[in-house]
Amino acid sequence: MKIISSPLELKEYLKGENNSIGFQGSKSIGFVPTMGALHQGHISLIKKAKEQNELVVVSIFLNPTQFLKGEDLDKYPKKDEADKKICKLSGVDVLFFPHVEDIYGTDEVTLSAPNVRGYVLEGNSRPSHFNGVLTVVMKLLNIVTPTRAYFGKKDAQQLNLISLMVKQLFMNTQIVPVDTVRESDGLALSSRNVYLSSKERVEALKVSSSLRAASSMVGKNILDSKEIVKEMRKSLGDLEIFYVEVLNLDFEQLLHVEIGNTIILVEVRVGTTRLLDNIWL
Numbered sequence: 001m002k003i004i005s006s007p008l009e010l011k012e013y014l015k016g017e018n019n020s021i022g023f024q025g026s027k028s029i030g031f032v033p034t035m036g037a038l039h040q041g042h043i044s045l046i047k048k049a050k051e052q053n054e055l056v057v058v059s060i061f062l063n064p065t066q067f068l069k070g071e072d073l074d075k076y077p078k079k080d081e082a083d084k085k086i087c088k089l090s091g092v093d094v095l096f097f098p099h100v101e102d103i104y105g106t107d108e109v110t111l112s113a114p115n116v117r118g119y120v121l122e123g124n125s126r127p128s129h130f131n132g133v134l135t136v137v138m139k140l141l142n143i144v145t146p147t148r149a150y151f152g153k154k155d156a157q158q159l160n161l162i163s164l165m166v167k168q169l170f171m172n173t174q175i176v177p178v179d180t181v182r183e184s185d186g187l188a189l190s191s192r193n194v195y196l197s198s199k200e201r202v203e204a205l206k207v208s209s210s211l212r213a214a215s216s217m218v219g220k221n222i223l224d225s226k227e228i229v230k231e232m233r234k235s236l237g238d239l240e241i242f243y244v245e246v247l248n249l250d251f252e253q254l255l256h257v258e259i260g261n262t263i264i265l266v267e268v269r270v271g272t273t274r275l276l277d278n279i280w281l
């Protein structure tokens, strides 16, 4: 596995990889952007990229511009050596591991999240978060120019906004959504789960169980969004709730669940940790 920190060196390397196979055409590149502290969720993205592409590039970059002042940028878990091992064992071809100065200069060109979709849900509680996400993903996609890039459905709003960006800016990468990986008790894997105390870890299970409750209501043909949200709020108990929403795949409010076109999203705070989760129905 090659480890590269310079964007220009990575571009050159990928160009060389493609030239090396002559006129048979370009190698397909699968790209998995991450912020490190890798877990099975990230590994499932890498596996899918391996299945679908000839070359797999993973990036590890703790992007400062998507953190608001006072958020957890400084204490975000860092596991550089373990991450490198995971990538190597997962068959990653190139690990892109840039420093902040490799990605950002001074007096930067930036992207803005769309005024509506970028400022609801997580964008409402973290204004400017998605400007940082879109800016860095745009930069990374321009450096790697992958055939396909892999994003988790767990971060549904992020996935939606990145898909919108790629479409609206006529970019050449296919965005591939990947299902959420969970612990056996239902908790969605997240690098931030390490912040949870053992008591909070138990509290956190209310998030996935509220989603299971919603899913079983839909199974009984109870499709009314208000009823579902009410039941979910009940099962979330006294957790601090940022939102519980029933939306279609375009992130518009739904009065009734439409099978095949619905995401139910929830975000809560447990202790000091934000947890987000969702189900796609």
Ligand code: AMP
Pocket (backbone or CB within 6 Å): 033, 034, 035, 036, 040, 041, 042, 044, 045, 150, 151, 152, 153, 154, 155, 178, 179, 180, 181, 182, 188, 189, 190, 191
């Ligand atoms: P992060 O390192 O948290 O920025 O995540 C990098 C990528 O992994 C994003 O596309 C996430 O949506 C995805 N991801 C994070 N957690 C999970 C999970 N539990 N299952 C599947 N994908 C995930």
